[in-house]
Amino acid sequence: MIKDSILIDILKDQVKPALGCTEPAAVALAVARAKEIMTENVTDLHITVNNNILKNGMSVGIPGAKERGLDFAAALAIHAGNSEYGLEVFKDVDQDSISKALKLVETGNMKVELDKSKSSLFIQVLAKGKAESSRVIIENAHTNIVFESLDDEIILDTRNGADMSDEGQNGSSELKYGIMKYSIRDLIRFIDEVPEDYLGFIQTGIQMNHKLAQVGLMEDLGLGMGKHYMEKATDIDKKAKAYTVAASEARMTGYPLPVMSSAGSGNHGLVAIIPISIMGSELGYEDEKIRRAVALSHLVTIFVKVQLGALSPVCGCAVAAGLGCSAGITYLKGGTPEQIESSIINMIAGVSGMFCDGAKIGCAYKLGISVDAAADASSMAIQGMRIPSDNGILGATAEESIANLARVSTEGMSNTDPVILDIMMNKC
Numbered sequence: 001m002i003k004d005s006i007l008i009d010i011l012k013d014q015v016k017p018a019l020g021c022t023e024p025a026a027v028a029l030a031v032a033r034a035k036e037i038m039t040e041n042v043t044d045l046h047i048t049v050n051n052n053i054l055k056n057g058m059s060v061g062i063p064g065a066k067e068r069g070l071d072f073a074a075a076l077a078i079h080a081g082n083s084e085y086g087l088e089v090f091k092d093v094d095q096d097s098i099s100k101a102l103k104l105v106e107t108g109n110m111k112v113e114l115d116k117s118k119s120s121l122f123i124q125v126l127a128k129g130k131a132e133s134s135r136v137i138i139e140n141a142h143t144n145i146v147f148e149s150l151d152d153e154i155i156l157d158t159r160n161g162a163d164m165s166d167e168g169q170n171g172s173s174e175l176k177y178g179i180m181k182y183s184i185r186d187l188i189r190f191i192d193e194v195p196e197d198y199l200g201f202i203q204t205g206i207q208m209n210h211k212l213a214q215v216g217l218m219e220d221l222g223l224g225m226g227k228h229y230m231e232k233a234t235d236i237d238k239k240a241k242a243y244t245v246a247a248s249e250a251r252m253t254g255y256p257l258p259v260m261s262s263a264g265s266g267n268h269g270l271v272a273i274i275p276i277s278i279m280g281s282e283l284g285y286e287d288e289k290i291r292r293a294v295a296l297s298h299l300v301t302i303f304v305k306v307q308l309g310a311l312s313p314v315c316g317c318a319v320a321a322g323l324g325c326s327a328g329i330t331y332l333k334g335g336t337p338e339q340i341e342s343s344i345i346n347m348i349a350g351v352s353g354m355f356c357d358g359a360k361i362g363c364a365y366k367l368g369i370s371v372d373a374a375a376d377a378s379s380m381a382i383q384g385m386r387i388p389s390d391n392g393i394l395g396a397t398a399e400e401s402i403a404n405l406a407r408v409s410t411e412g413m414s415n416t417d418p419v420i421l422d423i424m425m426n427k428c
Contacts, residue, residue, distance in 0.1 A: 004190050006178050008198050011295065013175050014302050015205060015269070018087035018261040020063035020254060021359045023056035023311075024073035026142040027123055028089045031074045032081030034127040037134040037150050042078050044128040045110045047071075050118035051417045052311030058424060059360040061254025064093040067102070070112045074125075075101035086143050088258055116418070121310040141176075141310055142264050176263075179303050184327075184344065184398045187303065188337050191296045202291045202298075205260030206277045209247055209270055212257045216246025222253045222361045229368060236282045237375040240275040244371050247274060248364035262298050262321060263305035267363055271321035272297040275371045276328040285332060297321075297328030300344065307406035311356075313416035314409045317363065318351040318370040323402070326374035326381075335382050341398040342386035346377035348401045349387035349394055352408065357420050 018025060027047060035042050047070065049057075057070040065076065080097035081089050104110065115122065123138040137147035139159070148156040182190075216226040226246020233239040247270045251259055262269040273294050280290035301324030308320060326343040335343070351373050354366065380386075389396045393404040 004182075004186075006175075007182070007187070007190050007299065008194070010176055010179055010302060011298055012201065014263050015201065015298050016087065016261055017208065017258040018266040018269070019085075019090050019256070019258040020266075021056065021060040021252070022087055022142050022261065022265055023053050023359060024060060024062055024070060025087045025089050026121075026138060027053065027057065027070050027125075028073045028077035028081050029083055029086065029143060030123045030125040030136045030138050030145070031077035031127070032089055033083040033145060033148065034125045034134045034136040035078055035081065036083055037136070037148060037155065038127060038129055038132045040129040040132055042127045042129055043109060045074055045078070046126040046128075047074055047110070047112045048115045048122070048124040048126075049112065050115060050120065050122040050311075051421045052121060053123060054112070054114050055357070055417065055421050055424065056311070056359040059358055060252055061361075062093075063090045063254050064256040065098050065101075065254060067098070071105055071110050072101060074110060074112070075104040078104060087261065090256075093256070114421075119414075176302060176306050179299070179306060182303075184300065184303070184341055185337050187296060187299045188331065188340055191292050191299070191331070194292075194295075196288050196291070199291045199295055202295050203287070205269065205273055206290070206294060208258060208260045209273045210243070210277065212250050212255065212259055213243040213247035213270075213274060215255055215257060216248075216250035217242070219250070219255075221255060222249040222364065225249050225364050225368070236279055237372070239282065240278040240375070241368050241371040243278050244270055244274045245364045245368040248367045249361060252359065252361045252363055262324070263302045263316070264310055265316060265321070267317045267359075267367060268301055268305070268321035271317050271367055271370050271374075272301050272324045272328070275325050275374060276332055279329060279375075280332055283333075289332060293328040293332035296331050296340075297324040300324035300327045304402050304405075307402060308409050312409045313355055313413035313420075314352070314405075315354040315356045315366055315370075317367050318354040318373070319348070319405060319409075322351055322370035322374050323347045325371065326377040329374060329378040330381055333378070333382060335378070339381045339384075342381035343374075343378045344398040345389075345394055345401050346380050346385070346387050347373060348405050349391055350377065352393060352405055355413070355416060355420070358424060 229242035262272040304320040330343040
């Protein structure tokens with residue numbers, strides 16, 4: 001047993017493959033599970049979500065299909081979803097299931113509505129057949145199924161600690177909060193000391209995300225932002241940006257390849273992994289050093305994300321994965337713990353105002369901005385520059401600055417999501 005093995009458990013729990021945007025996938029996961037509980041075909045679906053799920057599910061592509069929207073994602077799950085795949089629930093999608101899903105949507109027997117009272121991640125699926133009905137609820141994390149029932153019989157209920165026996169359902173959502181027992185210095189020390197054998201899955205994520213980036217650079221997807229940035233890539237930092245943008249653009253258009261996510265988000269995983277791995281390979285660093293830097297990037301991303309919440313008004317790609325990326329870049333380049341902390345503080349000083357206006361192709365541009373900022377924040381830190389704590393929301397330490405950022409998001413921007421969603425819904 002290695003010291004602080006809980007951090008390996010957290011990494012493995014929070015760094016997982018995801019196919020397509022995680023919000024439609026989470027809805028599809030709940031629908032697939034509701035379908036599996038029943039012994040007859042589903043004829044009606046009533047889905048209730050919080051504003052973040054609705055916001056992120058309106059405009060993003062569905063893997064393997066041209067259609068968009070939570071209603072189509074749910075219908076697709078009826079015909080091709082498998083809950084055992086988790087966030088890769090769309091893995092078995094084919095043209096036949098797409099055609100059947102379109103017909104189901106056309107029947108009008110599906111309803112997706114907003115529950116304004118739910119401030120954190122929430123998905124409830126009520127599925128009905130001719131004689132049966134099932135209900136599935138996901139809360140707080142994209143794969144965290146907390147309730148299942150068939151007709152009036154409760155199969156699973158882990159809400160309010162009702163049943164904590166199934167770690168695969170509720171335990172995973174609780175595990176990540178263990179990271180708050182550690183400081184940023186603790187995370188750095190762990191990455192320095194953890195045996196390399198424990199980080200093999202980190203390499204899997206690097207390869208997975210690079211594969212999608214290559215697709216984005218080679219094929220005509222979206223607006224061609226990745227190709228645009230690659231043509232302008234005159235240095236390593238810009239090349240890292242081009243790869244990250246290309247991968248996100250491919251993902252947001254619904255290209256049917258999985259990515260390795262970080263803290264519940266595929267785009268977070270792209271920012272946390274790709275810039276560091278590109279810079280590392282281009283600069284000639286050993287694979288082990290790159291893996292350790294990426295692992296630190298994931299840990300810092302998770303550390304920030306548990307304070308922001310699974311979904312938030314601020315763009316997690318910038319203010320969570322961006323912070324992790326900057327810390328990882330600084331670690332990769334031999335930065336001291338103080339310089340790594342400075343890179344985090346510098347990032348908060350620069351990108352804390354970027355808000356999230358839903359998942360869509362434009363997210364690729366935000367990822368590009370995040371990579372630019374992460375590289376700059378790291379470079380400044382290595383040169384001894386650190387934005388002072390009397391600037392805005394910055395605290396005296398990285399931990400204080402992150403806590404202040406989380407407070408701005410959770411308290412100060414409490415009305416931001418409803419306003420953004422109202423704008424999005426009224427223009428559609």
